[in-house]
Each structure stands twice: as C-alpha cells, then as structure tokens.
Amino acid sequence: MKFTPSKINFFLLxxxxxxxxxxxxxxxxxxxxxxxxxxxxxxxxxPFKSMFWAVQGMAAEFTTGIxxxxxxxxxxxxxxxxxxxxxxxxxxxxxxxxxxxCNQGKDIDAxxxxxxxxxxxxxxxxxxxxxxxxxISVSKFEFEWSLKVKP
Numbered sequence: 001m002k003f004t005p006s007k008i009n010f011f012l013l014x015x016x017x018x019x020x021x022x023x024x025x026x027x028x029x030x031x032x033x034x035x036x037x038x039x040x041x042x043x044x045x046x047p048f049k050s051m052f053w054a055v056q057g058m059a060a061e062f063t064t065g066i067x068x069x070x071x072x073x074x075x076x077x078x079x080x081x082x083x084x085x086x087x088x089x090x091x092x093x094x095x096x097x098x099x100x101x102c103n104q105g106k107d108i109d110a111x112x113x114x115x116x117x118x119x120x121x122x123x124x125x126x127x128x129x130x131x132x133x134x135x136i137s138v139s140k141f142e143f144e145w146s147l148k149v150k151p
Contacts, residue, residue, distance in 0.1 A: 003029050003070045024059045033103035034063040040095045051094035060128035060141035063102040068145055071108040078150040085144035094138040102128040111147055121148035
C-alpha cells in the first residue's frame with residue numbers, strides 16, 4: 001500500500017474514529033518524517049479552554065505510528081508493533097492549530113533491520129513535538145515502540 005495523507009486520513013475515519021472526529025489529519029508523510037495537524041475546537045477541549053492532552057497524544061502517536069507502519073510495509077515482513085511506554089511534557093496551552101512532527105524514519109528502518117537480522121524484538125524511542133502557529137512548542141511526546149518479527 002502506498003502511504004499518502006488522503007489514504008491515511010481515510011484510514012482514520014474507519015479505524016480510529018475518535019482521532020478523526022477530534023480533528024486530527026495527516027498533512028504529509030515521507031520515508032523520513034510524518035506531519036499531522038489538529039485544530040483546537042469544542043470537541044477536543046478540556047475544562048481549561050485548551051486542547052485535551054489525549055487529543056495531542058493521539059496526534060503525536062499517529063505521526064510515529066504511521067512511520068512505523070510504513071517501514072514495516074517496506075520490509076515485506078510480518079512485524080508486530082506495540083507502544084510499550086510513553087512520556088509527555090506540556091509547556092504551554094494548546095490553542096489554535098497544533099502541528100505534530102516525527103522525523104525519525106531512518107531510526108525506525110534501522111530497528112526493523114536489526115529485528116529482521118537478529119530475529120529478536122527491538123525497541124525504538126520516537127519523539128513527536130507539538131508546535132503552535134507561533135512556532136512555540138506546546139507539548140513533546142516520546143513513544144517507545146516494540147517491534148518483533150512474527151514467525
């Protein structure tokens with residue numbers, strides 16, 4: 001499957017409807033990076049008039065996850081993927097349009113290559129940072145992905 005923003009956004013509607021309805025959309029994807037946006041609105045707000053942390057987490061995780069899915073697809077191997085740990089830091093209220101980006105496609109490719117060569121599970125820590133319209137970081141997420149070649 002060719003990974004394009006339109007195909008990924010269509011995937012969101014049917015496989016991750018909560019992400020779709022809260023306004024998360026993929027803007028670009030390449031071998032190296034993935035970018036998603038989400039706009040602050042009524043459906044994704046918290047009581048403090050900013051974006052709910054879980055919506056930010058979904059957008060951040062999605063930028064890392066689609067790069068993992070794409071790398072697995074390129075490997076032509078059956079590989080399981082699972083988030084085993086997550087860490088987040090919030091530095092500013094998330095209002096307006098927030099852009100999340102993960103640019104560690106090469107790290108994912110290397111972890112998958114190690115998993116294929118050794119037959120052992122591998123972990124890779126991927127970062128996605130939320131940046132507001134003024135270019136200021138509002139949140140930073142780290143996801144530890146476990147990758148294992150299926151028998």
